[in-house]
Amino acid sequence: MKKVKKVLAIVLTVVLMAGLFAGCGSSQEDTNAAEVKDTANNAEDSKSAGAENKSTAVKKDMKDITIGLSMKTLSAPYFAAQMNAAKKKCEELGVKFIGLDAQGQMSKQIADVEDLIARQVDIILLNPTDPKGMVPATKAAKKAGVPVIIIDSSIDPSADFITTVQSNNLENGKLVGDWLGSQMKGKAIKMAVLSGEQGNPAGENRRNGVFWGLTEYQLREEGKAGFEIVAQGWGNWANEGGLKAMEDILVAHPDINVLVTENDSMALGAIKAIEAAGKKNDILIAAAADGQKEAYALIKEGEYGATGMNDPALVATTGVETAIKVLNGETDFPKVYYTQPMCITKENVDKYYRADADF
Numbered sequence: 001m002k003k004v005k006k007v008l009a010i011v012l013t014v015v016l017m018a019g020l021f022a023g024c025g026s027s028q029e030d031t032n033a034a035e036v037k038d039t040a041n042n043a044e045d046s047k048s049a050g051a052e053n054k055s056t057a058v059k060k061d062m063k064d065i066t067i068g069l070s071m072k073t074l075s076a077p078y079f080a081a082q083m084n085a086a087k088k089k090c091e092e093l094g095v096k097f098i099g100l101d102a103q104g105q106m107s108k109q110i111a112d113v114e115d116l117i118a119r120q121v122d123i124i125l126l127n128p129t130d131p132k133g134m135v136p137a138t139k140a141a142k143k144a145g146v147p148v149i150i151i152d153s154s155i156d157p158s159a160d161f162i163t164t165v166q167s168n169n170l171e172n173g174k175l176v177g178d179w180l181g182s183q184m185k186g187k188a189i190k191m192a193v194l195s196g197e198q199g200n201p202a203g204e205n206r207r208n209g210v211f212w213g214l215t216e217y218q219l220r221e222e223g224k225a226g227f228e229i230v231a232q233g234w235g236n237w238a239n240e241g242g243l244k245a246m247e248d249i250l251v252a253h254p255d256i257n258v259l260v261t262e263n264d265s266m267a268l269g270a271i272k273a274i275e276a277a278g279k280k281n282d283i284l285i286a287a288a289a290d291g292q293k294e295a296y297a298l299i300k301e302g303e304y305g306a307t308g309m310n311d312p313a314l315v316a317t318t319g320v321e322t323a324i325k326v327l328n329g330e331t332d333f334p335k336v337y338y339t340q341p342m343c344i345t346k347e348n349v350d351k352y353y354r355a356d357a358d359f
Contacts, residue, residue, distance in 0.1 A: 068121035081359030085313035168338040172308030173209020175343035181217025189227035206288035235266035242269030264290035296353040309342035
């Protein structure tokens with residue numbers, strides 16, 4: 001009981017801290033209620049904004065515009081899908097596109113941004129390898145007269161950028177946590193967590209969102225809250241990393257009944273370890289974010305619980321559309337522009353699953 005109370009105290013502290021961060025205007029994943037409300041229907045807002053600004057004079061013909069994209073990596077399907085979606089959107093618009101892969105190396109990404117500036121792109125979309133390390137690159141771009149839009153990952157508030165386009169990691173996680181509470185109602189939870197990389201703000205918000213949503217569900221429906229987190233593994237966002245981390249966790253904690261991961265790729269790897277250990281029917285699996293088609297397929301079959309919708313194509317195409325607005329002279333952008341959060345379960349997966357999707 002003391003252990004459960006200790007975990008509950010930690011979780012409630014996370015919730016309170018998340019609430020404090022929500023009021024901090026400098027946070028890159030600001031959960032300010034008004035902003036979340038304003039961006040809940042981003043697709044509709046984007047259409048409206050486009051209609052209102054049709055009369056704005058374009059600085060260049062579309063065919064003369066070049067958009068540069070610097071990706072942190074293309075090693076995971078999620079990031080490859082993001083690059084492909086941005087390229088496809090530029091082709092549809094008749095805009096020139098240059099995409100570069102930093103291969104997970106901050107030094108290479110800094111050089112990539114310098115390369116894009118030297119190639120005289122009109123605007124840069126940046127998925128940063130490091131939130132602080134890439135700040136000088138944004139300042140160099142601004143000095144050269146090249147605006148920067150951050151996509152998907154967050155960057156330190158001291159960076160020079162127009163806006164960040166990303167999924168709402170905290171809200172996605174909260175929805176998944178609420179679903180998890182409904183599935184485990186009345187049961188003692190022994191949870192393992194698979195995280196991407198230490199210090200990553202997206203990963204922190206994803207797991208904290210799940211803890212928050214789970215706690216709120218328990219308080220609302222059961223009048224009390226508590227769960228035990230027995231292990232945290234690090235899978236580097238990858239299938240192989242998830243497999244190895246889960247193998248280690250199952251050796252040390254064979255009695256876990258819930259696995260929460262910070263993305264689908266790690267969960268898909270972990271499933272292999274779970275099946276090999278003969279625990280396929282003993283562990284409920286949920287990811288705080290992604291929406292990978294392989295995960296959707298397993299959700300359809302009832303072999304994977306839920307995931308938060310973090311659509312890389314939507315983030316990338318919204319980033320390109322925002323870039324065009326910037327080049328058209330628009331200046332009124334929030335510091336963070338969220339796509340709509342969603343928990344994908346067996347009940348609604350058919351609405352989102354596409355077998356031919358890149359991701």
